[in-house]
Every structure is written in C-alpha cells, then in structure tokens.
Amino acid sequence: MFIKTAGRVNDLLFCRVNFLNSIAMQPLSKRTETFTDSVIRRMTRIANACGAINLSQGFPDFDPPEALTKRLSEVALTGPHQYAITFGAQNFREALSGKQFHFSGLRYDPQKEIVITCGSTEAMMASMMSVCNPGDKVVLFSPFYENYSADTILCGATPVYVPLSPVDLSFDADVLESAMAQPGVKALVLCNPANPSGKVFTHEELSIIATLAVKYDLYVITDEVYEHIIYAPHRHTYIATLPGMFERTIECSSLSKTYSITGWRLGYVLAAEPVMERIKKVHDFLTVGAAAPLMEAAVTALRFDDSYYAGLQAHYTHMKDLFTNGLRNLGLRFTEPQGAYFVLIDISEFGYGHRNVGGVRESCSDVKCAVGTLPDEQFCIDMAQKVGVAAVPGSSFFREPVDHLVRLHFAKKDETLYEALNRLENLRKLKR
C-alpha cells in the first residue's frame, strides 16, 4: 500500500532513483546531452520560490482583450472541441492571411502558405527541421533568444554566431558575410524586434541581410513575435517584403505577445508554397495541431481593426516609459528598447566580478537546481532573494563571454512595475 506521508514518499522516491541509477541502460541522446534547462523558465521557478516579482520570463500580468475572453467563454459551450484540421482552422488561416496582408502587403494563400502551430516556439522548430540536415549550419545573431541554439542542435545542425555590438547593437556586415558564406550554412535566424536586446532591424540592415541571403542561397527563418510592439520612431519591416525574399523567408510569429495570450500557445508559419508543403508535414508529425477552441476564439482578435494595434503600442510605450524612467531615476545603466519589452541592465558596478566557474554556489533554499556559477546568475539569485525582483542572467543570451548584464521585462500592470521599482531601490545593497 502507498502510505502518503511526506517522509514515506521521499523514501520511496529515493529508493526508486537509486534503483534506476543501478540499472545499466543505454545512454540517452547525444544531441541533447549538453542541454541545461531553460534559464528563463528556471528564473520563473526561483521567483515563485522566493516570492519575487517575476520580471524574468516575459509574459503580461494584465488581461487579454475582453472581446477575446468573452468569445472564448462562448466557444467553451459551442465548441469546436475536437481536432481542427492539422494546418489550422480554415477561418483562422483566412483571418490571419487578411491581417498579414493589411500589415505587410504580402498575400499568403490560406490553403497553401500558412500553417498554425503551438506558438512561435513550435513554428521555429518545425521550420528548422524542415530546412536543416544534420551537419548543416545556422547563423544566429548574438545575443539571441535561448531557444534558437537548442532548436539548431535538435536538428543536428551547428549554430554560427554573429555578434551585435554591445554599444549600439549594430552588426559588422563583413563578419556577417563571412558567417553566411561558410560551407554548410543553410539558414539565418532573424529575431525582429529582438529579444533580449530590444533591437529593431532597420530597412538598411535588413537589405544587407537579404542581399547576402540571396547571394549565398540561404533561408531566413524569422521570429517576429514582437512585430506589433515597437517604440516610435522605429518601424517594423517584414524582411519577406524585400526583393528576392518572399521565396526564401520562413516567417514565424504568434498571437502570444500581440494579444497577451502566451498561455493559448497559438503561433504560425508563413512561407511560399514549396517550403510550406514540407513545414506542414513536419508540423503534422510534431503536434498534429493547435488547440481548436482557442483558434476559434482567437479569430476575433485577428479581425481587430487598427485601433487595437494603436492601443497596444500606446500601452507598451506607457509601460516602457514608466519602467525606464524609474530605472533612470535609480541611476541604473540599461539598454533603451526599440521594440519588444526588455531592458538589459548593466550590473558592472555591483562588484560581482567576472566568470568564476569554481566559485561559491548559493541557491534559493527550495530550488535545488537553481544554482549559479556565473556572476550574473549569482546576481539574479541574490536579487530574487534579497531584493524581491527576478531577472534573467544576460549570459544565457550571449555566445560571447558577457556576464555583466541582466534582463528585466516590463509587460506588467502599473502597480506591479511601481512595486518592482520600489524594491529595486534596495538593489545597491547587493554591492560587494
């Protein structure tokens, strides 16, 4: 009989782990051997354990548009509740095609050039798997959203990193060209607007990327989840609209950020038919499809008029100004976002030093896996525990040995941001 006391359960778990460890089994996959858990998602667990305000994992604490939640409650009663067609519900694809035409001027055929996925996360994975063979290479800008290197490795491909300047986030076109020209390079990943840097690629920069993509016959896999979160005077340009790019751009995006529904897991890929044919098959085997009732409800959002997007921009501009003005008043140095909703704060002044791999490890008492060895990891743990605000160590986004930055996001209610800023007044107590 299974006796449910904490001690007894722990004993049983201990025996089970020991038993499993004692059986000689085949090693698990080589490809995933070097994976750690996602640092972003780990920081959310630390925030929860410490009762810290979670400005690490980027999701809003405000509600989605009311029209959307109202429609969702209707759909709960009326359905659909069974599988949608694997490529995504017809009305969703049609509405998305219309929205995309409105914003980019590109008309994607809902039957042949659109697939609805479980978030942009699946969209990126399905795209990469459709493009890459084991041994291929994929160019990534660094800093980069941590999923991209994992996606690349899961495909058996190797990432090739091109650094963005830490001063103005520009890239050196010659360095980019030598990366894109390497034998075996198949694709470049473009996150625009970018997480974590907040960079919005200019038309000129996108033209350089496009010219090189055509010259070296590469695919450009985009992640444009922040396409509608842009701060004036910056503007979003869809690289697919540039000459020669429609055929070679695989555009991934999602509804997560645009409609504040990160939990609905609705994303999509837009691509020319020959490429999309393959992506559809990969998607079908990966997930079968996105959630039917959520797609049905979300059609409402895809039909919102321009006033919704103007309101979204105004809301995010307000949150950005509130938060960055607060950080400025605290005398902190940080990157000014051009888009998306992140700032990278420079923690050099706090005396955490530089990489110290053998250093003393500390962790939140009940999150045993959350140990840091890098200065910025330790800083984030201390900040969550002692200041009550959770951030993401910048090192998890960089290929280069950068460990003096931490990422905070500001997609939060005013009261949450004010409370976070109040707590951050104590940040200098962390000075060593």
Ligand SMILES: Cc1ncc(COP(=O)(O)O)c(C=O)c1O
């Ligand atoms: C750049 C980027 N891409 C993708 C995602 C995840 O998107 P989705 O919720 O659509 O899977 C995030 C989430 O933070 C992100 O920042």
